[in-house]
Structure formats: structure tokens, C-alpha cells
Amino acid sequence: MIWHFIESGFRTGQHNMDFDIHLAKNCSDDEAFFRLYRWNPYCISLGANQNITDINILKTKADNIDIVTRPTGGRAILHAEEITYSVIIPLNQQLSPKDIYNKISLALIKGLVAYNPQLQDIELENFQPDFPSLLKQPSGVMCFASTAKNEVKFNGKKLVGSAQRKMDKVVLQHGSILCGRFHQKLTDYLNNDQSQIADLNLELTNRTTEIESILKQEVDYSKLIKSLIKGFESEWNIQLQLNTGIENSFENS
Numbered sequence: 001m002i003w004h005f006i007e008s009g010f011r012t013g014q015h016n017m018d019f020d021i022h023l024a025k026n027c028s029d030d031e032a033f034f035r036l037y038r039w040n041p042y043c044i045s046l047g048a049n050q051n052i053t054d055i056n057i058l059k060t061k062a063d064n065i066d067i068v069t070r071p072t073g074g075r076a077i078l079h080a081e082e083i084t085y086s087v088i089i090p091l092n093q094q095l096s097p098k099d100i101y102n103k104i105s106l107a108l109i110k111g112l113v114a115y116n117p118q119l120q121d122i123e124l125e126n127f128q129p130d131f132p133s134l135l136k137q138p139s140g141v142m143c144f145a146s147t148a149k150n151e152v153k154f155n156g157k158k159l160v161g162s163a164q165r166k167m168d169k170v171v172l173q174h175g176s177i178l179c180g181r182f183h184q185k186l187t188d189y190l191n192n193d194q195s196q197i198a199d200l201n202l203e204l205t206n207r208t209t210e211i212e213s214i215l216k217q218e219v220d221y222s223k224l225i226k227s228l229i230k231g232f233e234s235e236w237n238i239q240l241q242l243n244t245g246i247e248n249s250f251e252n253s
Contacts, residue, residue, distance in 0.1 A: 001093075005240035006035040006247055007225065013043030013068035013079065015251075021071050022250050023088045024172040032089040034232055034240060036225055039079040041066055042182070044189060047074040047163070056189050065189060071172065072163035078189070081180025081210070083224060087173045091166070100171050101164055102150045103235060108160055108177065109152060111231025115224050118215055122159065125151045157209035177228075178210040179219040 008019070016037055023033050043066035044055060052067065054076060060067055065078070087104055089095075095103070105124055112119045126149065152160035162175030176183070187200045211219050233240055 001238075002031045003236070003238045003240050004031060004033045004243040004246065005229065006033060006243055008035060008037035008247060010038045010040035012041070013039060013045060013066040016043075016084070017045070017068050017070055019247060019250055020086045020088070020172060020174055021167075023086070023246070024071075024167045024170050027088050027090060027170045029090050029092055029169070033087065034229075035086045035088075036228065037084050037086070038082070038221075039066075039084070042078065042080040043068055044076055044078050044186065045070045046076055048072060048165075050075055054191055056191050060189050063189075070163065070174075071167070072165045072174065074161070074163040076186060076190070077161060077176055078183045078186035079176060080182035080185075081178075081212075081219075082183065083177045083179060083221065083228070085175055085177065085228070088170055090170050092169070097164060097166055097171050098150075101162070101173060104173055105150050105152050105160070105162070107232040107235035108228065109231070110234050111224075111228035112152075112159075112177075112211075114230050115211075115227035116215055119154065119211070122152055122154050125149055125153055125158075154209050154214055158207055159209055159211070159214075177224075178208060179221070179224070180212050181210055183210075184208070 008016070016039065020035070023035070027033065041064045044060060046052060046054070046067065046069045048069060048071055055067060057067065085108070089100060102124070109122050109124070112122055151158060151162055160175055160177050162173060164171060164173040184201065184204045187197050187204065190197070190200070192200060229240060
């Protein structure tokens with residue numbers, strides 16, 4: 001199997017989601033993709049079944065924050081100071097979607113520890129919350145308000161949020177590796193009652209963490225990308241092949 005690596009750099013939210021879908025729909029049985037990307041402008045992504053009325057659209061427009069819907073599930077995320085990853089892999093590798101989810105998380109952990117050994121206490125969540133109950137809570141609108149089984153956390157706080165979807169014969173999984181704190185401003189753009197906002201802010205602070213907060217220094221994004229590649233190649237026992245042509249063709253189509 002050929003594993004393609006695509007470093008997209010800064011892209012709009014619509015491009016990022018459309019390109020992930022394009023890769024999933026056009027992935028052949030003998031290839032897979034590992035992609036890293038960022039967001040310009042910053043963007044709120046909504047889960048596939050989430051209602052846009054959760055978001056204050058007028059305020060996002062005033063602050064130049066995009067809104068896009070993800071093809072995967074979950075709830076709202078403010079994509080800002082982060083590295084986002086996506087993996088597209090055919091379901092012919094004797095791995096279930098759960099196996100793939102777990103293996104991707106382990107690869108991310110290896111990459112983060114390679115970036116800085118101070119992150120060696122990163123671990124996987126081993127508990128699956130009751131999501132139907134959580135979604136009924138005021139914080140249910142926010143993806144990072146809870147941690148799913150096999151998601152990546154540090155000292156009990158969510159560091160990487162991921163979502164997965166089976167699309168025909170492939171699995172698409174993507175997620176946010178939190179680097180800075182801007183993602184916590186999501187509550188500024190929610191249509192929740194103002195009386196709830198302070199509690200939601202506290203919930204995000206208590207349940208999430210970021211690389212910069214852990215290490216108390218700015219993230220070297222170039223080094224982080226190289227480290228994630230290293231971790232992914234190690235966990236999957238592969239050699240990634242850089243591929244820029246696929247995205248160029250997609251943009252020109």
C-alpha cells in the first residue's frame with residue numbers, strides 16, 4: 001500500500017472539509033492518506049448533524065470567523081491555533097474502524113512525545129461517556145466539552161479531539177491537535193444564554209489543554225509537523241510519500 005502525505009498549510013474551512021471528502025471518495029484500495037493542515041481564516045466547524053442555529057452568525061461574520069459543516073459527527077470546534085490531521089484509509093487492512101481510531105491516536109501520541117519529551121504523560125481516554133445525555137447539557141454544543149474513548153488527553157484534559165466516519169469502503173478520520181488557547185473563545189460565538197457562558201468557559205478551561213499551556217512556550221509548528229510524521233510512520237510501520245499533486249489537481253478542477 002502507498003501512503004501519501006499531504007501538507008496543505010493554511011486553507012479555508014470549506015476547502016479543508018471538501019478536500020477531505022474528495023480524498024475519501026477517490027481513495028483506491030491500495031493507497032491511504034495522512035494530511036496535516038491549518039485554517040485561514042479561523043473557522044468554526046459543526047458536526048454533520050449539528051444545527052447552525054447553535055452559532056451566532058452575525059458575530060462570526062463581524063470577527064471574520066468562518067463556519068463550515070464537517071462530514072463527521074461531533075459538535076462545534078473553533079479551529080484556530082492548532083494542527084489538524086486527517087487520515088483516509090480503505091477498509092481492507094484487517095482493521096476495524098475502532099482499531100484504526102486507536103492506532104491513529106497512538107501515532108499522534110508518538111509524534112507529540114517526539115516533539116517534546118515533556119509530553120510523555122499523554123495517554124488515551126479509556127472511558128466512553130454517555131453522549132446522548134451529554135448532548136442535552138448546555139455544554140453539549142461544544143466538541144471539546146467531553147472526551148471520547150481512545151481520544152488523546154494530558155493530565156485528564158483533552159488535547160486532541162477526533163471524529164471518524166465510514167464512507168463506502170474507506171474510513172475518514174480527522175481531528176484537532178490543540179496548540180494555543182484561542183479555541184476556548186468558541187463560547188463567544190454560541191447562542192447559549194449569557195447566564196450559561198461563564199460556566200461554559202470554565203468547562204472548556206477545566207476539560208481541555210494545549211501544547212503551549214503544557215510546555216509554557218510557543219509551538220514550533222514546523223517541528224511539530226515533522227514530529228507527527230515521525231510518530232505516524234513509526235506506529236504504522238510505513239514510509240510516507242509526499243504528494244502535492246493531488247491537492248493541486250483538486251484546486252484546479
